[in-house]
Each structure stands twice: as structure tokens, then as C-alpha cells.
Amino acid sequence: MNEPGPGDVGIETAWMISDMMGYEEQMRSHKVQVMYNIWKDFRSRCNDRWMNEIENEDLMQAHEGMKEVISRCRVRIDGGGNHVAVIGPCHAEVMGAWRRCQAAVKLQPYRPPEPAPPATTSAPSAASEAR
Secondary structure, eight states, X not given: OOOOOHHHHHHHHHHHHHXXXXXXXXXXXXXXXXXXXXXXXXXXXHHHHHHHXXXXXXXXXXXHHHHHHHHHHHHHHHXXXXXXXXXXXXXXXXXXXXXXXXXXXXXXXXXXXXXXXXXOOOOOOHHHHHO
């Protein structure tokens, strides 16, 4: 059985978006803007990861790729492609770029050490009570 390609995933995403919008096939401008804001957040997070690993060439390329995908999609959508058949595949491409960004991260996220358990006091022994 063949794995679905990015276009197939994009079409599935398009129809999920359509379903969520009550089967509308056109996204209104405020909903398109919400999608852009989501993409901008992913791009910003990828940029932050790159800034934490400025020497990481793979992460830099992933970030550049994400910027290109978002830019290309915005041009298509702003040029009259606010149909879910355009937005769905674009969203799938952006999510693919985000996964490449995550995969390129080499540093482990900082996790503060867990606090030590409280010290338990034991009952005084018979020898210490005799003193």
C-alpha cells in the first residue's frame, strides 16, 4: 500500500477545514488571517530554536524552507486562492516544514531539576532515648 503524498495529506486537510467551517469551501478573510497567525507562530518558534543553535546548519535550512513555504502560500492565497483546496495543501506544507524544523533541533530542551523529596525524620531509637 502506498503512503499518501503531501498533496494527498493537503487535500485531506482541506476537507477537514471545510468540515470545520460548516462545509464552506471559501475561507473568509478573518479566518485566513487566523491561519496566517498560526503559521507565523510556527515560523517564530522555528526561528527561536535556530537562534538557540545558531551553528546548526540543518536548522537554518529548515527555517529558511519554512519561510519560503509560508511566503509562497501567502502569495497564492492573497491572489484569490482562499479556497480550502489551496489552503489545505498549504497548511500541510507548513506543518511539514515545522516537523523538519523540530527534527533538526540537536539541543534538548531545558528541564529544571526535580526538587528533592522532603527529608523524613525517623522516630528516636531506644538508645538515644536512654541518654
